[in-house]
Amino acid sequence: MAAEKNYKCSLGEAALQTAIAELNEDPKTRHIEIKTLRERLEKYPGLHARTDPEFLIRFLRARKFDQERSFKLAINYYMARYEDNEVFRGLKPFCVKHVFDSGYTTPLGIRDKQGGAVLVDKP
Structure with a gap:
């Protein structure tokens, strides 16, 4: 079974309802969204990204489960870490x-x- 299917949402009931209403999060398709983002990041040339569900869901929630915007955010995150590696090293x-x-x-x-x-x- 893939890691994204093993993901256990830790949101309380109120927070989960907020995520559903405001972030377009769907508990039924969450694992598919995580898998899609993971696969896109794995295909990006030269990128060695974390692909665990707990990390990837941050990008999905930050961009209301919009795959394209979540992907761009993740790429920008890694580009910033690469370009300013002195700032992030050992932080x-x-x-x-x-x-x-x-x-x-x-x-x-x-x-x-x-x-x-x-x-x-x-x-």
């Missing part, structure tokens, strides 16, 4: 801790409707 959360410690970017201390942290960049 770990502790490497950017100083940004949060500087006070330039700070959490508001409240959460959005979905429970996500709200960050503010100060001038």
Whole structure:
């Protein structure tokens, strides 16, 4: 069985309903969408992309399950990582801790409707 069929959606019921309504996500065809994107990325010359379902679904959700736009986003992601490899090499959360410690970017201390942290960049 392919990896995309083994994908287990971790969204809660409310988040899943939002994904269905706002992101065009269909639990019945999700595995097909993931497989299609994976196959397209595997055919791209010279690209060694992650193809696990948990990674690919990020691009699909970011572009409301539009295959062409999801594919372009993934290619742009890898192009940016390639072109700015000094920035991304070894990038770990502790490497950017100083940004949060500087006070330039700070959490508001409240959460959005979905429970996500709200960050503010100060001038």
